[in-house]
Amino acid sequence: MNIISGVSQQSMEVLVVAALASPFGRLVAVAVAESGAPDWHVVSLSSLRPSTVCTAAEGIGSCTGTGRVHRCCHAVPRRTVTGPTPYTARSPTLTDATNAAQQASKGSMHYLPAHWATASLGTNNYVVTVGLGTPARYFTVELDIGSDLSWVQCSPCTRSRCYKQKDPLFNPSTSATYSTVPCGARECREIDDSQGRRRCSSGSSSSSRCPFEAVYADGSRIDGVLARDTLTLTTSPSDTIPGFVLGCGHNNSGFFGTEDGLIGLGRKSLSLSSQAASARSSSYGPSFSYCLPSLSSGAGYLALGGGASPANAQFTAMVPNHDWPAQYFVRLVGIKVAGELVKIPAASMMPPRRDLRRGVGGVFVFAGGATVELDFIGVMVGMGSDEPSVACLAFTSTGDDKPFGILGSQQQKTFAVVYDVANQRMGFGAKGCP
Template sequence: MLRKIAGASATNAARASMGVRLPAHWATASLGTNNYVVTVGLGTPARYFTVEFDTGSDLSWVQCKPCKDCYEQNDPLFDPAKSRTFSTVPCGARECRELPSRTCSPDNRCRFECAYADGSQTDGDLARDTLTLTPSDAIPGFVFGCGHENSGFFGTEDGLIGLGRKSVSLSSQAASRHGAGFSYCLPSLSSGTGYLALGGAAPANAQFTPMVPSRDLPSLYFLRLTGIVVAGKAVKVPAASMLIDSGTQLTNLPDGTFAALWSVFARLMGGYRRAPGLSFLDTCYNFTGRAALQVPSVALVFAGGATVSLDVSGVLVRLGSDEPHVACLAFTSTGDDAPVGILGNTQQKTFAVVYDVANQRVGFGAKGCA
């Protein structure tokens, strides 16, 4: 997964080979989000924050004092005045110039704005401070967003860690210490523990598929979906470019691809009672009184032959505690046949997902966590 960096110190080379691993949790019960979180320290002395990690964006951020408009979060807001190592980034800095949406304050502070596809957004000052990953591993001068106006669908997590390929992402800022790559495993239960790792070796069972370039989103990670297998039989679908996104819950397929999957899956599930669903989850079943279920297996096939045989938690998703016996097909349609979709975190559960950025490929290792 990793390459040694020319001229790096022996210490950094050793760090790259070993990597650093943070426990990861599905925060649906504790923080009201369907995404995955880790806990990191920020500032000197370090104060700890629980943040979502997101491969679908680059800039990391936390909510900061003073806050004009902050959503309710789990921990106290980050207070820059209480950190000895905090500083704002000036407008002329490279990190500021690389932001897609930025302004400059009258006193030369770089102002950022991040807007997400679901309408959520955060605005504030671009800043630097020490990021503590573990007691023995910290990144001084870590560039992040100090959000003073934040709104949207964030649950109560304290902020976000961006894992894209721009220079402001955590993975890019940690590359000199841990190598150009990272991995994670997303547990299938809120009571389970997975991980987010910077550096380290790929599991021996990982199957790799090449990253494919995107003109519109060049810093993010796209894979080429070439097939779907349901109950051991190939379903004929056109190839599609899929954004792999740890910060999106459900896999979003081109309309024709979704229709082909739906048709086969619904036929094989004909013995189960259908249940009303939601607007975006319309293939639902009521399993009340069923002690054992026979759910058709689903596998996603990517370029190069990498086959991701989904855990059952990646095939069916429960509607929630109000309807504990109802579960729905965990895929949605984009609404058109453009050959672009999203590989969401539900379908990535229990796999060790390896981003080998140095070699431009992504790997999937089965049974990476529970």
């Protein structure tokens, strides 16, 4: 997930939470040297590795639903650059993922274990397993906060038209609940609002099936038809969304590793969170939360529903942005390092913002007083092996052509991140998962 920033008229930074696997994110090593004699500070990386034990947020109750046992994530790079191998640690079990989700909130919550794919899927993205069709077949799909339309690769699809994925393609003919969405349907028209484009020709009848294409910022693209089918989130019979609208991709290419597809969690009507909230007899609500584990062996979660938030969560108001209607914006008002606010001139918040591009770490202060304190994991990335001897600053430029910066998933690891859509606020709770 990424937070993308633009600039308000008051010269305060506005951050938007975009994709978990951002179409904008790029990770590079950054080295800065000042003139004169070098001043080196050597710190043992072994002393900075994350704890193998997670201290869960306090004051949390239970959640409903039973998480499906997540299969071993499957190998190759998606929209973000494939990252380094994370530090080794104890491998958390499904129970750890369950406990982490239960720590996240209480009430009417429905959760899925989430994992950092890394080498297992050849991608640096976070994934969950969902079921599709009747009877349900299970697929490992990427979580994407920066888009709305969900999709899977579907047969028929020749090898030259579909990228190689770990599992067999979804075959619509084997599902008793599959149907295509016609060009005249509201959902087909809403494709244009979900970072996709419908391709119904002027001569198409309203009953013709709705073709679409989705093109991401890194050049990845999906071509197919819009469809409906039953989406299964957990093994509980109540955790299904009948008539879930998604893309059935027949001509796909890009940096997806061997993922089976993508789940969109953006703000528009075709996202998973929006469809779950509007489903008939829905118990989900429009809010959701997640925690991104810091290790590929770690146990994170995606939780749908509007239960209580972690006791240690700090909230800041969401900020509307008509230029980016699918994104979640919040306002950044300051950055602290060693407990002191960094004196960053207002002009440095404007493009080209070179100071921020060199990578400022520490504590991010949001409107309303919410803070996100970054430890070593949130600022530096170990390179090369499970026992890295080199660490690089996890900040880079978004380019002069984009009026925003990105605070990426590296900074949000281990935080419980709450999207309280009903109350238009966003929360951060430290130590939400390993």
